[in-house]
Amino acid sequence: MSFGSPVFIFFYLPIFFAIYLAAPAGWRNGLLRNGLLMLASLLFYWVDAGALCWILVASVVVNQIIAVYIADTSIEARRTALLCVGVTLNLLPLIYYKYWVFLMQSMPASLVGLLSGIGIPVENILLPAGISFFTFQGISYIVDVYRRDVRPTQSMVDFGMYHTLFPQLIAGPIVRYAEVQHQIRKRWSSLTDIHTGIVLFCLGLGCKIIIADNAGFVADKVFLSPAATMTLGDAWLGIGAYTLQIFFDFSGYSTMAIGLGRMLGFRFPQNFEQPYRSQSITEFWRRWHMTLSRWFRDYLYIPLGGNRAGPARTYVNLAIVFALCGLWHGAAVTFLIWGLWHGLLLVLERLLQHRFGWSPSGLAGWALTLLLVMIGWVFFRAPTIDAALSYLSTMAGGGRVGLSDAIWLIMTPNRITFLIVGAVIALSAYNVARLELEDGLGRWRLAAINAGALVVFVYSLSLIATNGFNPFIYFRF
Incomplete structure (x- = not known):
């Protein structure tokens, strides 16, 4: 269910x-x-x-x-x-x-x-x-x-x-x-807890149905396109859409779970902290799927020795942890490569910090981190290694500039709007899952939040009635 x-x-x-x-x-x-x-x-x-x-x-x-x-x-x-x-x-x-x-x-x-x-x-x-x-x-x-x-x-x-x-x-x-x-x-669930939980559930549902599913529709069309007809614009649009899809799909579920838990009287830990604002891969893994990251840290990385046995052993431990993290997501070589990719990036960051005292930061660090994360998502999404390499080749300039006719046809004003809104939310400093409806919030602000949550909920239901419901990506994990 x-x-x-x-x-x-x-x-x-x-x-x-x-x-x-x-x-x-x-x-x-x-x-x-x-x-x-x-x-x-x-x-x-x-x-x-x-x-x-x-x-x-x-x-x-x-x-x-x-x-x-x-x-x-x-x-x-x-x-x-x-x-x-x-x-x-x-x-x-x-x-x-x-x-x-x-x-x-x-x-x-x-x-x-x-x-x-x-x-x-x-x-x-x-x-x-x-x-x-x-x-x-x-x-x-x-x-x-x-x-x-x-x-x-x-x-x-x-x-x-x-x-x-x-x-x-x-x-x-x-x-x-x-x-x-x-x-x-x-x-104990107070009325404020129940109220907050309902709003979080509505907003999480909107993240999934309104943003993730629309982004997923675009990503699926691009990734299923024949390699011979895929353009440079198609490839970047497709991986950009998937980058939004997987974030809003999974963070939307987590927000709904946190809301339901709140209604039951539980305070679940946060699972996402605006990861696409990260300025390094190290920071990304402190913000992305945080409960899984902490699990691997506390029950695998630290027992293996963590960073206590010198740089070389630290690098080996990171490679082991992220290889297993990749396989945790799925029994396929593509997931293993995705995990090893992030493990390699973390090793390089630590090596540069250890040898040269340098670590990515600022606007350049953010742009580089987001690019490296998107490259990793290609392996996560592609069905085979060959398909991933072909896709990356197109992203690197292997196809003509612009969008193909088939992709132009699916880029309706609604989808363009939802992609833009999703990008703005994903890059903003505000985390929806941390919403608190406290007594001192203010009448008008509270009314605006309630109205917004209701609109999101009703519109999400209308999309479900029209398009059906697509399972959450992480259900297969």
Whole structure:
């Protein structure tokens, strides 16, 4: 079930909140209310996942049991063994459902035939929605318990509610237990919280439907164009549109998730901080998909040694982390190259800083960073390496100047307007997801925000009714 689908907006959401907000907040310190939220979240997931919902349920049970055993064990070797078992059990479903086919493509045909002969599927494996996100969330939980950063909850229902929480279940942000542990049992949604959450949901929906989907339409047309007919203008327009699409698609989802969480009494971490304003690749990764960046930093980069073992080891660690970051996004060589591209850029930035004391900054740093990010997006979007290289060749001047007739035909005044508006918003200093509707905001300003959110919501619904709903890009991750 998607946040932008009519079923979610007109049926699931109002029915759920009507029941949830009517439930007494003091039900056994919130245990029954958490049970209601867990069941509603499992229903949300089951609508799309069907029988594969068992993976999420198993993740709840396994991670909670292992976390409790780790916390109750004082023998360090046993704690480490339990952690290793827990991490392995989390990764096995992810490896099978997301990477098995990819791995089989690099194995000898005889081995593939053997696996197929004994009943292990080697193709047409359905990817469970959000498995990358809830896998990383489960690993962070047991690792934090192992490090004694948090104490596990003693209730399977409480952990199950946290682990299946539907606003952040499918595409993040990756919410760590430590960030919401004090809100598990004791949380309260004031009228201001509910109001803010509704406005954030409306604005996030607009980012997705109005800007991302229109930008995506242009990007899809360009990337699907034959290489022989693609012009220089087509290529730059296409990657510019995709640059806006992936940002507003994913940040729009995160804003909607933050809004829904706010209505439930949770304060989710921010996931984006205007990344296209970055003046270096290092800064970009502090602003883009921040919960994933922090996850890789805290659970992979630092355990590998971080920057504590000298420059050479730091560069190797960065390459490893971003190679895995690329593969996390998808089981394809193009995603691996995208990750290695960003890893290489980060290594170069650190090398220049270490050797020459120079780092990109200012207007030139911003322009260079945005250009390098857009080059990376070509590999992220293209279906194959050859297609990406051909596209980059056209961007570098391999085609005639201007737009082709086919692309001119789709550039309606509405799409041009939405691309311009999207570019302005993406490059502005204001982050929509940080909106706060406080009492001292002012009557007229509050009225303007409410009216704007309503207009965005109604217009988004009209576009959904006309064009249908396109799934969020990060649903496949």
